[in-house]
Amino acid sequence: MLEITQLEVSYGAVQAVKGIDLEVKDGELISLIGNNGAGKTTTLHAISGLLKAKAGSIKFNGQELTVLKPYEILQQGVAQVPEGREVFPELTVFENLEMGAYLTSKDSKLFNDTLEMCYTYFPILPKRKNQLARTLSGGEQQMLVIARALMSQPKLLLLDEPSLGLAPMVVEQVMSIIQEINKKGVAVLLVEQNANLALEISNRGYVMETGKIVLSDDSKNLLDNEEVKTAYLGI
Amino acid sequence: MMDYGAAIGQQLINGVVLGLCYALLAFGLNLIVGILGIMSFAQGEFYMLGGVFTFAFMQYLGLGYVTSILASILIVAFIGALAERFLIKPLAEKDMEITLLGTFAISIILMNLLEYIFGNTPQKIFTPFKTLYNIGPLVINQQRLVIIIAGILLVLLFNFMLKNTKFGISVRATSQNKVAANLVGINVAKTYTLTFGMGCFLAAIAGALMGPLSAVYPSMGQNIGLKGFVVIVLGGMGSLPGAVYGGIILGVIESLGAAFISSEWKDLIGYGAMILILLFKPQGLFGRKGAGV
Ligand SMILES: Nc1ncnc2c1ncn2[C@@H]1O[C@H](COP(=O)(O)OP(=O)(O)O)[C@@H](O)[C@H]1O
Numbered sequence: 038m039l040e041i042t043q044l045e046v047s048y049g050a051v052q053a054v055k056g057i058d059l060e061v062k063d064g065e066l067i068s069l070i071g072n073n074g075a076g077k078t079t080t081l082h083a084i085s086g087l088l089k090a091k092a093g094s095i096k097f098n099g100q101e102l103t104v105l106k107p108y109e110i111l112q113q114g115v116a117q118v119p120e121g122r123e124v125f126p127e128l129t130v131f132e133n134l135e136m137g138a139y140l141t142s143k144d145s146k147l148f149n150d151t152l153e154m155c156y157t158y159f160p161i162l163p164k165r166k167n168q169l170a171r172t173l174s175g176g177e178q179q180m181l182v183i184a185r186a187l188m189s190q191p192k193l194l195l196l197d198e199p200s201l202g203l204a205p206m207v208v209e210q211v212m213s214i215i216q217e218i219n220k221k222g223v224a225v226l227l228v229e230q231n232a233n234l235a236l237e238i239s240n241r242g243y244v245m246e247t248g249k250i251v252l253s254d255d256s257k258n259l260l261d262n263e264e265v266k267t268a269y270l271g272i
Numbered sequence: 273m274m275d276y277g278a279a280i281g282q283q284l285i286n287g288v289v290l291g292l293c294y295a296l297l298a299f300g301l302n303l304i305v306g307i308l309g310i311m312s313f314a315q316g317e318f319y320m321l322g323g324v325f326t327f328a329f330m331q332y333l334g335l336g337y338v339t340s341i342l343a344s345i346l347i348v349a350f351i352g353a354l355a356e357r358f359l360i361k362p363l364a365e366k367d368m369e370i371t372l373l374g375t376f377a378i379s380i381i382l383m384n385l386l387e388y389i390f391g392n393t394p395q396k397i398f399t400p401f402k403t404l405y406n407i408g409p410l411v412i413n414q415q416r417l418v419i420i421i422a423g424i425l426l427v428l429l430f431n432f433m434l435k436n437t438k439f440g441i442s443v444r445a446t447s448q449n450k451v452a453a454n455l456v457g458i459n460v461a462k463t464y465t466l467t468f469g470m471g472c473f474l475a476a477i478a479g480a481l482m483g484p485l486s487a488v489y490p491s492m493g494q495n496i497g498l499k500g501f502v503v504i505v506l507g508g509m510g511s512l513p514g515a516v517y518g519g520i521i522l523g524v525i526e527s528l529g530a531a532f533i534s535s536e537w538k539d540l541i542g543y544g545a546m547i548l549i550l551l552f553k554p555q556g557l558f559g560r561k562g563a564g565v
């Protein structure tokens with residue numbers, strides 16, 4: 038489904054991603070873990086077209102994404118939940134969701150069905166429907182941003198540190214919903230600093246260090262890997 | 273006593289008319305400031321283009337006033353959109369600060385180009401709206417009435433569009449969070465181009481409406497461009513309601529000041545008000561810190 042080969046991304050002279058290979062197959066839940074500054078966000082931004090690749094290729098179902106604009110990449114079925122709860126603060130919860138369906142809302146039956154689905158995943162959202170997004174709690178904002186991404190009916194969902202800064206109970210809730218979304222057939226690429234959390238729910242995992250993939254394996258093997266244990270799991 | 277009251281009333285009407293024109297220009301400017309995040313020094317020249325084109329269409333093509341206005345504002349919107357797409361956007365991609373110089377260049381180019389074509393002689397636009405209405409002791413001519421009605425309708429229309437249509441919401445979304453706008457599939461570059469065009473469109477309408485009350489000439493945009501700046505400092509940078517209230521407040525104090533103090537003091541009063549606001553309420557009368565559009 039998603040095939041990244043030898044991807045390089047730079048900020049001016051600073052190379053943040055130094056030739057990585059990464060694959061997500063149909064229906065998979067893949068985690069990408071690594072410390073702060075490893076290049077995880079940069080990778081996701083390159084997939085979504087927010088940053089230009091310097092070299093390498095990103096193919097999605099055979100289509101090269103590196104030549105497309107962000108909205109064209111979304112049209113291909115790749116949506117991103119960026120890090121840091123990027124809501125539209127002065128729009129209502131409903132308007133945020135409406136914007137999530139910006140490219141697809143022409144068919145109102147489809148819109149309503151998708152909205153229903155989001156409301157089932159996140160029952161708090163219909164209750165907050167007419168509230169401005171900036172008045173939501175951190176956890177609610179994260180849920181809104183996930184729901185907003187789902188409104189585009191993605192085939193592949195990229196999530197950038199969805200657990201960051203959330204209370205442990207909320208983290209668990211969000212993680213279980215990500216699993217549920219994946220079970221419904223949406224492939225997921227989950228970026229996390231919280232390696233334990235990500236590896237617990239993913240099929241396979243990639244470990245990133247200073248712009249390179251240093252390890253990739255089934256998640257259960259990574260959980261048992263001594264290097265991963267000491268470096269990322271705090272064991 | 274009666275006469276004094278009537279004189280104040282008369283100046284209030286004139287002030288509101290002038291203020292609504294400032295408001296349209298500043299509403300457009302605050303759209304640009306709030307959504308693109310850049311200050312345009314060319315807003316006065318787009319106002320000028322609205323007036324001069326309307327005059328030219330009437331004079332040289334023999335079109336009617338209303339037809340000429342419609343044709344000019346559409347053309348000015350298009351020129352604005354082109355300027356954004358081919359001048360401001362490439363500059364913004366290099367360095368946001370340098371867009372200031374870019375809009376300054378647009379202002380100079382437009383003014384000189386128009387002066388080269390039309391000369392700088394002030395010209396009069398002849399409006400068909402000439403009837404005088406008496407309201408008690410007050411007199412209002414039809415052109416002023418048209419400005420009041422058109423000004424209010426346009427502000428309401430743009431406000432409605434921004435609050436309630438999918439396009440309008442996407443424009444506000446873009447101003448609130450550019451990364452998220454890109455990620456939900458909004459074409460951010462196109463939104464910027466359209467928004468800049470809309471901002472110029474509003475300035476052009478103001479210029480075309482004010483034309484018959486003053487005169488039109490290629491350098492007329494210089495002073496009004498500064499006024500637009502005063503208004504958004506008064507009302508709050510990027511605040512759309514601020515542009516409307518700020519515009520009307522400036523129009524009214526200028527008119528009252530010109531009538532009861534001295535017409536030479538007119539501009540001084542406006543700039544004085546701006547300096548006071550900058551000193552005591554730098555976010556403007558209606559601006560909220562960190563508020564989006
Ligand atoms: N806008 C930027 N300009 C310059 N360097 C950046 C920028 N964003 C990130 N970087 C650098 O790129 C590297 C990777 O960052 P990032 O992808 O955000 O890492 P992660 O998401 O894994 O924490 C870091 O060294 C960071 O300092």
Ligand SMILES: [Mg+2]
Binds near residue numbers: 120197198
């Ligand atoms: Mg990151």
